[in-house]
Amino acid sequence: MNIGYDASGILGQGGIERYARELMRHVVQLDTKNTYVVLTRTRCISEIEALVAKGHNVDVRAGFYNDLMLGPQLSTITQQLQRRQWRRMMSDVDLVHLTNHWRWRPPMKRYVITAHDLFPLVMDDLSDAQFRPRFAGFIDALAPNAAMILTPSDYVAQTIADRYPKQASRIRTTPLAAGEAFKPTPATAELLARAGVAHDERYLLFVGRADDRKNIDRMMQAFLSISEAQRSGVRFVLALSGLREAIAAFKTRNATSLQNPAMRIIHDLTTADIAMLLTNAIGLAFATLAEGFGLPVLEAMQCGCPVLTSNTTSLPEVAGDAALLVDPYDVEAIRHAMLRMIEDEALCADLRTRGFERVKQFSWENTARLSIRAYEEAMV
Numbered sequence: 001m002n003i004g005y006d007a008s009g010i011l012g013q014g015g016i017e018r019y020a021r022e023l024m025r026h027v028v029q030l031d032t033k034n035t036y037v038v039l040t041r042t043r044c045i046s047e048i049e050a051l052v053a054k055g056h057n058v059d060v061r062a063g064f065y066n067d068l069m070l071g072p073q074l075s076t077i078t079q080q081l082q083r084r085q086w087r088r089m090m091s092d093v094d095l096v097h098l099t100n101h102w103r104w105r106p107p108m109k110r111y112v113i114t115a116h117d118l119f120p121l122v123m124d125d126l127s128d129a130q131f132r133p134r135f136a137g138f139i140d141a142l143a144p145n146a147a148m149i150l151t152p153s154d155y156v157a158q159t160i161a162d163r164y165p166k167q168a169s170r171i172r173t174t175p176l177a178a179g180e181a182f183k184p185t186p187a188t189a190e191l192l193a194r195a196g197v198a199h200d201e202r203y204l205l206f207v208g209r210a211d212d213r214k215n216i217d218r219m220m221q222a223f224l225s226i227s228e229a230q231r232s233g234v235r236f237v238l239a240l241s242g243l244r245e246a247i248a249a250f251k252t253r254n255a256t257s258l259q260n261p262a263m264r265i266i267h268d269l270t271t272a273d274i275a276m277l278l279t280n281a282i283g284l285a286f287a288t289l290a291e292g293f294g295l296p297v298l299e300a301m302q303c304g305c306p307v308l309t310s311n312t313t314s315l316p317e318v319a320g321d322a323a324l325l326v327d328p329y330d331v332e333a334i335r336h337a338m339l340r341m342i343e344d345e346a347l348c349a350d351l352r353t354r355g356f357e358r359v360k361q362f363s364w365e366n367t368a369r370l371s372i373r374a375y376e377e378a379m380v
Contacts (some may be wrong), residue, residue, distance in 0.1 A: 002035050005097055006098065013241050019099065023364070023367060023371060025053075030368050037061060044062070097112045112147055116293070117159075143167060154173050176298070176364075177363050181272060182298075182303050204282050223262070224260055235262050236262060240266070278299065282342060283341040286309045289329075291313050292313075298359050306351035308337045320361075322351065
């Protein structure tokens with residue numbers, strides 16, 4: 001069986017991109033029965049080949065058109081050209097796995113889709129009214145006809161089953177994991193200087209995109225409501241990712257709070273940078289409003305970083321009993337949890353130990369095995 005992947009946009013730092021990379025890397029190592037056709041752009045071929053360790057069961061095909069080939073004003077024409085090219089380059093594929101529900105390609109005979117979340121459809125306070133119909137168009141076109149729907153958590157699986165009850169029997173949870181790069185690693189002086197903290201300063205850390213769902217505003221409010229005496233010189237470092245425009249808008253919107261000398265922002269980070277910042281932090285503050293999985297929780301635990309996260313959506317499912325759980329809408333609850341991390345070294349040591357044990361329950365090998373099983377079910 002030939003199984004196809006779209007690898008034309010998986011080299012970014014977002015959780016969906018990390019998922020696609022780790023999945024492909026482990027699937028091709030574990031499954032020697034099937035052939036994997038990986039489509040990418042010419043300039044990315046060496047990185048993709050290194051990622052999937054090109055061998056007898058991997059066929060990397062380069063030359064896929066860039067999304068901005070004709071510029072943003074002619075994006076509709078570019079998409080039409082991409083779809084024709086996709087059909088031609090994937091004509092011999094039996095099954096396609098669409099790992100990102102945003103990167104829609106014309107399905108072949110059968111396809112599997114990974115649905116990472118449905119927040120634009122099910123959470124009104126996190127949805128842009130103009131953006132929601134576009135998202136609904138993607139999901140409603142793909143999910144009802146998918147041979148299998150993979151989800152990162154049981155929370156997302158249930159959300160999808162509620163929306164598409166006829167597909168409930170074809171939904172499979174394939175939990176994610178922290179990558180091998182996330183391990184206890186002392187931070188370099190250069191990285192700490194970029195983050196605006198001295199080598200002997202303590203800090204709480206947030207890792208993620210600068211968007212409303214990440215609830216950064218409430219976390220900053222909670223942190224800054226702790227008195228300077230109680231904070232004892234602790235900083236709050238925001239390790240932001242995403243579009244530069246979004247980061248710039250976040251800085252403008254929160255200019256007053258960010259002027260406080262206890263606040264720091266750093267971006268343009270590598271995976272190694274994030275692992276170092278997590279290793280050296282007092283704790284990860286990840287009280288987001290909603291997650292389909294919440295990879296930073298496991299990545300922090302694997303680096304030995306205590307975790308504060310939310311008691312909503314998928315996060316309790318991922319964190320188990322190895323994190324402080326709070327209501328993300330309750331600023332006082334977030335404040336209290338942050339203060340406990342700052343003041344209680346015994347608590348942090350216990351969370352660190354629990355985190356190391358918790359993260360052992362997740363692996364990319366397991367994600368790959370469950371996905372391969374889903375491919376086999378999809379072809380029945």
